Amino acid sequence: MATIYTHQSENSHKTWLLMTMFFVVVIGIAWMFSYILQNPAILYGGIIFSVAMNIYSYWYSDKLVIKMSGAVPATREEYFDLWNIVENLSITAGLPMPKVYVINDDSPNAFATGRDTKHAAVAATTGLLKMLNKTELEGVMAHELSHVGNRDTLLSTVVVVLVGFIAIVSDMFIRSTMWGRGGGDNRDGRLALILMIIGVILALLAPVIAKLIHLAISRKREFLADASGALLTRYPDGLASALEKISAYPHGLQRQSTAMAHLYISNPLKNGDKTSFWKKLFMTHPPTEERVAALRGMDGKN
Numbered sequence: 001m002a003t004i005y006t007h008q009s010e011n012s013h014k015t016w017l018l019m020t021m022f023f024v025v026v027i028g029i030a031w032m033f034s035y036i037l038q039n040p041a042i043l044y045g046g047i048i049f050s051v052a053m054n055i056y057s058y059w060y061s062d063k064l065v066i067k068m069s070g071a072v073p074a075t076r077e078e079y080f081d082l083w084n085i086v087e088n089l090s091i092t093a094g095l096p097m098p099k100v101y102v103i104n105d106d107s108p109n110a111f112a113t114g115r116d117t118k119h120a121a122v123a124a125t126t127g128l129l130k131m132l133n134k135t136e137l138e139g140v141m142a143h144e145l146s147h148v149g150n151r152d153t154l155l156s157t158v159v160v161v162l163v164g165f166i167a168i169v170s171d172m173f174i175r176s177t178m179w180g181r182g183g184g185d186n187r188d189g190r191l192a193l194i195l196m197i198i199g200v201i202l203a204l205l206a207p208v209i210a211k212l213i214h215l216a217i218s219r220k221r222e223f224l225a226d227a228s229g230a231l232l233t234r235y236p237d238g239l240a241s242a243l244e245k246i247s248a249y250p251h252g253l254q255r256q257s258t259a260m261a262h263l264y265i266s267n268p269l270k271n272g273d274k275t276s277f278w279k280k281l282f283m284t285h286p287p288t289e290e291r292v293a294a295l296r297g298m299d300g301k302n
Contacts (some may be wrong), residue, residue, distance in 0.1 A: 002230055022053065023050045030043050042082075057161040058115060070104070070105075070254075082137065085138050095149055099120070100121070101122070101124075104125075104126050105126060107252055111123055111144065116151070127249070131249070134240050136238050139241075144225075157263070159262065160260050179299065222291065227298065237295070246288075256269050
């Protein structure tokens, strides 16, 4: 029977698998270029780069996420309610208190990041703080702390770096074909052709690869964090009401990134479209109505 501990273990395995796949792919590309150019230094450079990227994604990806989101540290004096809620919930959950950040954005949303419980952070938008009452805000923060406790944050944060790298590499290969123009021997011409082919393939596959990585995280983590957060506050309707208010807000975040979308409690890339079957299949979050129904089912409500 699956438990929170099996979920934590699965997240750890997925993280190492993802980082290993990244390592292998980068080295494979470097080997190909070193073979074409007869230059072993390219292979050595690829090995060093892949190792460095894995180390960075593990140790520093949370700092990158905070910077990408535009979050700033929240002080207890300025954001007293938010600070106290996070502190009290951390004590209740038996977790070290994470760093607390605020994002200056009217769109209500929140996320958690960090490689482990000792290096975690939670962030909330100013729109969230204005829109929700205390009970609802507790529900959202309990959800985010559950991500920390469930060890979702390491996998989710590492994905931000690696998904972003896929987009950068696809663009780099295409641009490199332009740099290689202007003459040269047959080997240079062959290299330019190979770079162009790889660039086109990656450009076509990059969105698919990124989406598959997102789906590898599994939307089940949101249902589990909802349930864990509701148990933490012992009031599922607080989070359910918060989710309804968040989803009803028509606009997404000002700073939008597909690579970061899965981190937030609700999809930050809103466009007002209705959820079709195919769109639902590739969503990073379960539909809000399903999450609310599950939470109110816990509370014995229809």
